[in-house]
Amino acid sequence: MRKIVTICGLEFNRLLKTKQSYVVMFLMPLLFTFIFGGLSSGESSEKAKVLLVDKDHSSLSKEFTHQLKELNSLFTIETVNESKMNDLLESKNVAAALVIPLGFEEEIKAKKEPEMTFLTIPEFTSSGPIKEVVGNQLMKLRLIVSASSEWSRYSGDEWHVMYEKIVSNASETSFHIKKMNVEEKRSTVDINGASMVAPGFSIMFVMIMIMSVTGTILEARNNGVWSRLLIAPASRFEIAVGYLLFFFIIGFIQFSLLIIATHYLFGVHWGDPLALLLLMVALLLTVVGIGLLIATLVKTVEQQAAIGNVVVVATCMISGVYWPLEIEPEFMQKIAQFLPQTWAMSGFTELLTNGGGVVDIIDTIGLLFGFAVLLLVIGISRVKFE
Numbered sequence: 001m002r003k004i005v006t007i008c009g010l011e012f013n014r015l016l017k018t019k020q021s022y023v024v025m026f027l028m029p030l031l032f033t034f035i036f037g038g039l040s041s042g043e044s045s046e047k048a049k050v051l052l053v054d055k056d057h058s059s060l061s062k063e064f065t066h067q068l069k070e071l072n073s074l075f076t077i078e079t080v081n082e083s084k085m086n087d088l089l090e091s092k093n094v095a096a097a098l099v100i101p102l103g104f105e106e107e108i109k110a111k112k113e114p115e116m117t118f119l120t121i122p123e124f125t126s127s128g129p130i131k132e133v134v135g136n137q138l139m140k141l142r143l144i145v146s147a148s149s150e151w152s153r154y155s156g157d158e159w160h161v162m163y164e165k166i167v168s169n170a171s172e173t174s175f176h177i178k179k180m181n182v183e184e185k186r187s188t189v190d191i192n193g194a195s196m197v198a199p200g201f202s203i204m205f206v207m208i209m210i211m212s213v214t215g216t217i218l219e220a221r222n223n224g225v226w227s228r229l230l231i232a233p234a235s236r237f238e239i240a241v242g243y244l245l246f247f248f249i250i251g252f253i254q255f256s257l258l259i260i261a262t263h264y265l266f267g268v269h270w271g272d273p274l275a276l277l278l279l280m281v282a283l284l285l286t287v288v289g290i291g292l293l294i295a296t297l298v299k300t301v302e303q304q305a306a307i308g309n310v311v312v313v314a315t316c317m318i319s320g321v322y323w324p325l326e327i328e329p330e331f332m333q334k335i336a337q338f339l340p341q342t343w344a345m346s347g348f349t350e351l352l353t354n355g356g357g358v359v360d361i362i363d364t365i366g367l368l369f370g371f372a373v374l375l376l377v378i379g380i381s382r383v384k385f386e
Helices: 003-016 019-043 059-070 082-090 104-110 127-157 157-169 176-187 191-212 216-223 225-231 236-266 273-295 301-318 330-336 340-354 359-380
Strands: 048-054 075-079 096-100 119-121
Touching: 003 176, 019 096, 048 059, 048 082, 048 225, 048 273, 059 096, 059 104, 059 127, 082 096, 096 127, 104 127, 127 157, 127 340, 191 236, 191 273, 191 301, 216 236, 236 359, 273 301, 273 340, 273 359, 301 330, 301 340, 340 359
Parallel strands: 048 075, 048 096
Antiparallel strands: 096 119
16 A cells, blocks of 8 residues: 555646646636636526426416516516517527427326427526426426316315415425425525536546546556556556546546535535535546556557547537537437536536435446446556566
């Protein structure tokens, strides 16, 4: 263990002597978060306006519209016809629109989920929280209608009689657990512009930094350090683990400081600490695996940096780090499902936007650990100990 720590410490001390590393590790991600987070905040300083087209014109669609107007503080609803909606979206005078489909009431009464249409312009980056509010309100409506329908079967009265009783007495009923599950979990989360961009830029710059430091293996080969390590009283396992520990610690320190800095400087609330830690560890191990794999495929540090940066930027673009995944073509969205950044962003969104915990992102964490194991095994197997 001491030999592993020694190898890790030597590389760590050597990195800290390079002033450029501080710029990539801390200054650049904070600067990008400040700039783009400020732009997002500027866009969201007033409530976003969402157009609503009701094609059903039923009692439930009108109730759904009323609930959206009255029970959310994130956006305002303006009811328009379909022609006006298309004109306003095309001219970009509004950023988003929601269409209630024909047959909305019948679908809900049949205990099915209506296919709502949510339209946005490409520049709109706040669709996620709005979709969550709409989805939560739709879930609440379906629960109440389902309960009312069941009551109707046994009482012989019309379902809407019980529906009106539940709605009118919602604040006095004992259904607090259901209300918490649908609404309260999200109501306590403070979302600002920086919260929407901080995870993405943190992921990108952590990846760039790890791509850079994994090149130390190539540098060690070129300057003779690798040869001296091989004849030193340290096994190949200890050498490999020493370098992997160095790569991981660099990423962990960088990500941790970015989380602390964005929280206190920009008011970003990262959510459940345990869930955040597990997600961060899984992501870092995956990124280390990617960097190690690239380092075994190239011959020089320059090639590692160039190819690594191309891989980082290209995959971050596809995986929704820079913009919402929904605005990408369908084939890119399918490719994104095979990229770890996509799942990392999904996990961070759940923590920051929805106030989720470990249970909510356990599948994401497990998938990222799967990515990490696969990439690390392939990368380590390709390291030449000679």
